[in-house]
Amino acid sequence: MQEKIKLAGKVVCLKCGTPIKDERAELCENCARIKRQFTQVKALYQYTKDMKESMYRFKYGNRRCYAKTFAKHSIHYYGDWIKDNKIEAIIPVPMYKEKKKTWI
Numbered sequence: 001m002q003e004k005i006k007l008a009g010k011v012v013c014l015k016c017g018t019p020i021k022d023e024r025a026e027l028c029e030n031c032a033r034i035k036r037q038f039t040q041v042k043a044l045y046q047y048t049k050d051m052k053e054s055m056y057r058f059k060y061g062n063r064r065c066y067a068k069t070f071a072k073h074s075i076h077y078y079g080d081w082i083k084d085n086k087i088e089a090i091i092p093v094p095m096y097k098e099k100k101k102t103w104i
């Protein structure tokens with residue numbers, strides 16, 4: 001699994017966490033253009049086809065062993081940020097019913 005996942009990296013949009021190419025930019029093109037309904041999102045991985053499949057297996061395929069890698073990366077990349085911002089819980093974005101049907 002590990003070789004197929006791509007970390008979001010350090011140069012990301014401060015609003016949505018999407019990787020961006022311009023290191024001087026704070027926001028991606030979408031966040032610069034659209035008013036978002038959330039304050040901030042942290043992305044750990046790039047949302048590639050492989051990552052989508054890994055997330056699906058983790059959430060719905062009983063691949064609990066993935067949690068160790070996800071937790072290790074989360075702590076490594078966002079541990080200080082989590083502590084500094086006193087984050088009490090991290091939750092996955094739930095998959096809605098219609099989308100789940102496309103994976104079955």
Ligand SMILES: [Zn+2]
Pocket residue numbers: 013014015016017018027028029030031032
């Ligand atoms: Zn963005």
